[in-house]
Amino acid sequence: MLEVKQLKTQIDTNEGVVKAVDGVSFTVEAGQTVGIVGESGSGKSVLAHSIMQLNPVPPTFYPEGEIIFEGKNLLNLSERELRKIRGNEIAMIFQDPMSSLNPVFKIGDQLVEAVLTHQKMSRQDARARAVELLTDVGIPDPERRMNDYPHQFSGGMRQRVLIAIALACNPKLLIADEPTTALDVTIQAQILELMRDIQKKYGTAIIMITHDLGVVSQMADKVLVMYSGRIVEEGSVEDIFYRPSMPYTWSLLRSLPRLDAEAHERLINIEGQPPNLVSPPKGCNFHPRCPFSTEQCLEVDPELTVRGDGHFAACILSGQEFDSEKKRMEFADKKGVPQ
Amino acid sequence: MLQYTVRRLVSIIPVMLIVSVIVFLIVHLTPGNPAYLILGEDSSPEAIEQLEAQLGLDKPMVMQFFDWIKNIFTGDLGQSIYSSEPVTQVIMERVGPTFSLMMMSMALTLLIAIPTAIFVVWRRNTVLDPLFTSASLVGASIPEFWFAMLLVLGLGVAIPIFPVAGYVPIAEGFFTWFYHLILPAFVLAAVEIGLIARMLRDGMLEAVNQDYTKTARAKGVKESIVLMKHVFSNALIPTTTVIGVTVAGLLGGTVIIETIFTIPGIGQLLIDSIHRRDYPVIQGVVLFIAAIYVVINLLVDLLYAFLDPRIRYD
Ligand SMILES: Nc1ncnc2c1ncn2[C@@H]1O[C@H](COP(=O)(O)OP(=O)(O)OP(=O)(O)O)[C@@H](O)[C@H]1O
Ligand code: SF4
């Protein structure tokens, strides 16, 4: 349904051209949930905005690649054609529900706008549809709440409203950019549950962007690990969690506290700084932080290679080499020898 | 909201009292004897004394003040020394031209500033934006009287399209009224256009990358509607305060403009009365202007609450 091919998204800044997305390819099938994980600044949001063509142009530009959605390359569509897709076939929810609703309009009017932008119907019918949507996302007393303003809703309720807005036209693909990061733990779980219900009910495909590995493990059919604008590993939840095949993914998992820790503590924290995206390191982008890096990593820029059925990783180490390196590292760890 | 409005209305009273004390003191402590001015320099001391007694100027100042305040509460601002007409009547006769001038220049300001700001924000990545920023700065720094003279010379004398002076009441025909006011109203508006357009542009540029704007775009809403509806309505909130100050500023501007274009409004009345040392009229006019100022401020605060649902005064 969606096929991203060798996409590059770059941003012109005073410091130089930021290579925020640097040759990313992946596919999303109808009804599938694809999780994208990566540290802060790895380009997840820019990638999500690229699919919707919502990055401001300029300073953003797309020097290479294709985004094929149902046979059409979104990068070649006119603004008008894009508008027909935005909110209608592909919808998006953003990270911060507190600031994503317009503070000066009533919730009902913001929903009605979403409905009427793509569907021809009377205002009255649109309001009825809006009430239905609010009911769908579990907002109590929806009729009355239509007339409330965003500041009268809690964060979790606002995220529900935003999901309702996204669902207004029964999109085929829903892009959720860290939909639960700004919410507290119990609300997070409720929102994820709601998204699963919606997917079951409407068969919507979901791209779930997060830096919370817990969220990915609960939701995703397929996981993409992003590092400095690239996909460095792709596989099923089992592949990523039990058979990580390159050092970055492995470090991510190792940085996970135990499962009994609070979900919001399960954030990624790896030693070192993410690379500068204006002039990324030569060779493998991860080499300055990689515990396994060798001379060769300074020269060779590894491509994604097959590691199993639907499992790909970008590292010069083969599966066997990586396994033995890993064992040595873990052994050293146990003995308390510094890496 | 109603409660707040009532509370604000009540709070006007002490403000006006303080204003009236200040006005009274300023006028009465400036040197110059009105009796001299009315009767002429070479009149007899007896005649002057008699007139002073008649006008109440011989009483102690405190008494004069209390007389004045007492009368204000009965709606009586006294009598003009110059024309012997009641001050309220003198003011009311001059209200029409001043309000016409202010309304027209406010309308011009908004009609020009709003579309300009929207257009500049729409074309924000072009050379238009820095061009606009400098232009608005120039507009805001031009002295009013100089610009007025320039326009009078250009469009009144060199190419006589517009009348350079005078005022025609709206009752004598909308078009002539409009035609006589357009030039002075434009001069009065010039400073404010730059200021308000600039405020709006700044507010819109801030709103244009906000998350709620992204949500609107993600819905598939047209960029022009995103700007005019979502971005503009948010930028309007901070601009409202400036618009309030502007209206008050227009009131001050009318004094200069009415003099230049000989429009028989409140501003001209004030200048004339100062020349004549017509104390009651000066006091009345200043008090009237202060009252308008206070009322405008109240209206702006109420408008603020209307535009921004997050603000509730109760
Ligand atoms: N408008 C912009 N101007 C300059 N650089 C930008 C801009 N937007 C994003 N970037 C850069 O692009 C890179 C990717 O940013 P992006 O927001 O996609 O990260 P992210 O993975 O979504 O991070 P987070 O988890 O913090 O949301 C970052 O290095 C960021 O600094
Ligand atoms: S290529 Fe080298 S530096 Fe890059 S992840 Fe593999 S081992 Fe580490």
Ligand SMILES: [Mg+2]
């Ligand atoms: Mg992000």
